[in-house]
Amino acid sequence: MDKSINVTLKVWRQAGPKVKGKFETYKLDNVSTDSSFLEMMDVLNEQLINERKEPIAFDHDCREGICGMCSMYINGHPHGPDGEITTCQLHMRVFKNNETITIEPWRSAAFPVIKDLMVNRGAYDKIIQAGGFVNVNTGGVPDGNAIAIGKDIADEAMDAASCIGCGACAAACKNGSAMLFVAAKVSQLALLPQGKVEGAARAKAMVAKMDELGFGNCTNTGACEAECPKNVSISHIARLNREFLCAKFQD
Amino acid sequence: MAKKEESTTVETTKIDAKIPAGPLAEKWSNYKAHQKLVNPSNKRRLDIIVVGTGLAGASAAASMAEMGFNVLNFCIQDSPRRAHSIAAQGGINAAKNYQNDGDSVYRLFYDTIKGGDYRAREANVYRLAEVSNGIIDQCVAQGVPFAREYGGLLDNRSFGGAQVSRTFYAKGQTGQQLLLGAYSALSRQVGKGAVKLYSRYEMLDVVVIDGRARGIIARNLVSGKIERFFAHAVVVGSGGYGNAFFLSTNAMTSNASAAIQMYKKGAYFANPAYAQIHPTCIPVHGEFQSKLTLMSESLRNDGRIWTPKSKEDAEAIRTGKKKATDLSEDERDYYLERRYPAFGNLVPRDVASRAAKERCDAGYGVGNTGLAVYLDFSAAIKRLGEDVVRARYGNLFQMYEKIVDENPYNTPMMIYPAIHYTMGGVWVDYELQTSVKGLFCIGEANFSDHGANRLGASALMQGLADGYFVLPYTIQNYLADQIQVPRMSTELPEFVQAEKDVNDKIKKLLSIQGKKSVDSLHRELGLIMWDFVGMGRNKAGLEIALEKIKEVRKEFWSNVFIPGKDADMNSELEKALRVADFIEIGELMARDALQREESCGGHFREEYQTPEGEALRNDEEFSFASCWKFMGEGNEPVLLKEALDYEFIHRQQRNYKA
Structure with a gap:
């Protein structure tokens, strides 16, 4: 408890989308190992502000691992070296004294840098807008218990639905593919009777949008699953492919 | 420091909450049967601004767009899916009685009123309980993967303040799943072009023309540009003000600024003292x-x-x-x-x-x-x-x-x-309309349903009730009169002036170039709030808080340091604008807590407790919602009282012992 370490931070600084970026090196002493990674970033920013310098821009919001806002590529891993968590849940106790930590933004053609470590992930919203929903309006729906859904099916749908849309999968993928993100939504809705009806059409629309937005193809390297902070399984990609093939046959 | 007796000016204007007449169980049906509606071809000609994409904002934007209105939806994060409703964990209440344990609309209503320590409106809470069941059906239809029992039916768990199991859940991520349901409905409308989405925008003012809300001024958080937006009605679902305490369970961008701007444009702020400590x-x-x-x-x-x-x-x-x-x-x-x-x-x-x-x-x-x-x-x-x-x-x-x-x-x-949560918020009537015409407030941002304490799993219920099933109806009662109003130019003097006011404020903040960071001043405010306006409050402490908050305000406006420029992404400037408003709400909370000389729900005045240390209400003198009216910068706000008449429930000392 209450240990502290000194770290050297190599941070990507980039003033804007069209400006050339570069790494800057900062030294930070006496970082409590109980602090979270983002709290360490707060301390660094406070230090920069006190030196009358511009703080590092990074995305963050809920700071409890659920909103998907935080990003950062830390020592070569999206969300850092610890498993099954987001950057905001990463704690400094994972790092060694005098360690050099490299911090970069998500690197993906479909996620352009806005400033420093902040990227534009609007492409994920566009994929959902293309079909990541059930076509129902408010009101006029049947009773919640009208359709029985097996517990195992509901649980599997829930596992797929736990995706937080952070973009780590595409950032981790050497092809820059968003397949795990797309698969999670397609699979969640295809598993449930409410969403099954439009399963094939949904898969087709979302994949088409993904391709259009400049994401790469999936070559089953599994990097997405390994880096996913919510442990979303690549078995959902298999289900997406099934739905997608169905759609192709129907054409 | 000489302690000055704080005195509160009380205005006796009657506040009309527009509660429909008739028996409790028939009020909402009667309202809907007699309200004015807007026909489909007119809906297309009406613009509605919705600020916020949490449970309330996203569900309202989606539902109103489905109906045919033209919706502009603003979101402070990079995506609507990240609104802080996402972090709600435990569940959502509904009076389904699937467990056959004696639940009913009346019992959910009763538990919620009692849980709120008899400081909520009966009619609102009854309506909330009434529409709760429809929410579950709606979410299931959207594909929300609620927990199921082995037989395939929906599972329930128990939550505080109830003796039945009425809480529906999706693991420990219920808020996430409900929000993603609303987000999917919203995304569907964005895809269709019925909702225009503005991500990474923050509302900085509301524009009022001839006594009616007609638009907002918002800052594009990426470019720093200040922009003007017109609409026939403005709906704000911007969440609560818990971050006035600096440390809270709220997200980092959760803020009170939209609510404070509404208050400064004439909307009453109700029950600011009611904050929930989880x-x-x-x-x-x-x-x-x-x-x-x-x-x-x-x-x-x-x-x-x-x-x-x-x-x-x-x-x-x-x-x-x-x-x-x-x-x-x-x-x-x-x-x-x-x-x-x-x-x-x-x-x-x-x-x-x-x-x-x-x-x-x-x-x-x-x-x-x-x-x-x-x-x-x-x-x-x-x-x-x-x-x-x-x-x-x-x-x-x-x-x-x-x-x-x-x-x-x-x-x-x-x-x-x-x-964790703030029960107080912008005052709204039964129609969720604030005291400014055409300005509506939904979800945690309003004060409507939880009285002095909110029960677990009721925030999700209220947010979605407002957005899916209440506002889309009640807003039509207002808009039915607006069908002749053409879209207005944002070059009108009121828009120009509002934008200038925002720009002046930003320039002033950037020009201070003092020595303290925004966070350090926010932290100072938070400590005062926690020490004096937190779990246990008393007269002396609240008076100290009012003095200390004044000092923080002075320090902030003379010694804050904000690096960077206005016409650029500038997170320190964003935070400074929010902290300026947290100081305002902090003061309002202390003021309200001081005038409420009783204990109720989350508001505990140490002077007013039972021998066993429980909250001691004073129904004789304090059976009202306190509504604060802004009287101009530098002036003390005036207190108006909305009487809470209990027609259907007999109030008691809350008892969870037997």
Whole structure:
């Protein structure tokens, strides 16, 4: 408890989308190992502000691992070296004294840098807008218990639905593919009777949008699953492919 | 420092909440049967601004777009899916009575009124209970993967303040799943072009023309550009103001600015003193800390809360000489089970929080600060097995372990109360309209349904009730008169002036170039709020708070340092604009807490308690919602009172003992 370490931070600084970026090196002493990674970033920013310098821009919001806002590529891993968590849940106790930590933004053609470590992930919203929903309006729906859904099916749908849309999968993928993100939504809705009806059409629309937005193809390297902070399984990609093939046959 | 007696100016204008006549159970049906509607071809000609994409904002934007209105939706994050509703863990209440345990619309209504310590409007709460069932049906139809039983039907769990199991859930991520449901409905409308979405925008003012809200001024957070937007009506669902305390369970961007701008444009701010302190949060552990993390109330279904029975053991634990697991059963004081046998660990949040504070103040607290109590799962693990406990709460246990570095399967969690939710908010009538015509407020941002304390799993219910089933109706009653109003130019003098005011404020902030960072000043404010306007309040302390907040305001406006420019992405400037408004709401909270000389729900005045230390209401004098009216910068606000008439429920001292 209450240990502290000194770290050297190599941070990507980039003033804007069209400006050339570069790494800057900062030294930070006496970082409590109980602090979270983002709290360490707060301390660094406070230090920069006190030196009358511009703080590092990074995305963050809920700071409890659920909103998907935080990003950062830390020592070569999206969300850092610890498993099954987001950057905001990463704690400094994972790092060694005098360690050099490299911090970069998500690197993906479909996620352009806005400033420093902040990227534009609007492409994920566009994929959902293309079909990541059930076509129902408010009101006029049947009773919640009208359709029985097996517990195992509901649980599997829930596992797929736990995706937080952070973009780590595409950032981790050497092809820059968003397949795990797309698969999670397609699979969640295809598993449930409410969403099954439009399963094939949904898969087709979302994949088409993904391709259009400049994401790469999936070559089953599994990097997405390994880096996913919510442990979303690549078995959902298999289900997406099934739905997608169905759609192709129907054409 | 000479202490000046704070006096409050009270105005006696009658506040009309527009509650429909008739028996309680028929009010909402009667309203809907007689309200004005807008026909489909006229809907296309009407623009509605919705600020916020949480449960209330997203569901309202989606539902109104489905109806045919033209919707502009603003979101502070990079995507609507990240609104802070996402972090709600435990569940959502509904009066389905699927468990056959005696639940009904009336019982949900009654529990909510009682839970709110009889400081909410009967008609609003009844409507909330009435529409609760439709929410579950709607979410299921959207594909929300609620937990199911083996037979395939929906599962329920219990939450505080109820003796039935009426809480629907999706693991410990119910808020996430409900929000993603609303987000999918919203995305569908964005795809169709019915909603125009503005991400990374922050509302900085509301534009009022001839007494009606006609638009907003918003800042594009990427470019720094200030922009003007017109609409026939403005709806704000911008969440609560808990971050006035600096440390809270709210997200980092959760703020009170939209609400404060509405207040300054003439909307009353109601019951600012009612803030909820959630009993089960991970305790504060260091000065660098940026936020507090909630451990879901659902944990109290199976977790037992205790402190050591003897002060010696508590001391030994604090100094690391003993561990929690060293204490035998009879050395532990399960104080909630002892004090409240009927509800046990499932008493409402305000009661559980105060009981934890009482134990810690008396010297029985644990953890190295002494400000923590145990939440213990050993009995549940013994009874159900570790696998069942993992299936129910696995993600929460993992979250705890990552933060605290202790395994809660082996050793009890440590928890302490933290600011979580604000029941107070912008005053709205039965139609969710503020005291400014055409300006509506929904979700946590309004004050409507929770009285002085909110029950667990009721925030999700209220947010979605407002957005799916209430506002889309009531807003038409207003808009039906607006069909002749053409779209207005944003070159009108009111728009120009509002934009200028915003720009002037930004220029002023940037010109200060003082010595203190925004965060350090926010932290100062937060400490004052927690020490004097927190769980236990008293007259002397609140007067000190008012003085100290004035000092923080002065310091902020003369010594804050903001690097960077206005016409650029500038997170320090964003934070400064928010902190300026937290100072305003902080003062309003203290002022309201001072005038309310009674204890009720989350508002506990130490001078007013029963011999057993429970909150002591004063229905004779304080059976009203306090509505604060802005009187101009530098002037004291005026208090208006909306009388709360209880026609259908007999008020009692809240009792969770028997």
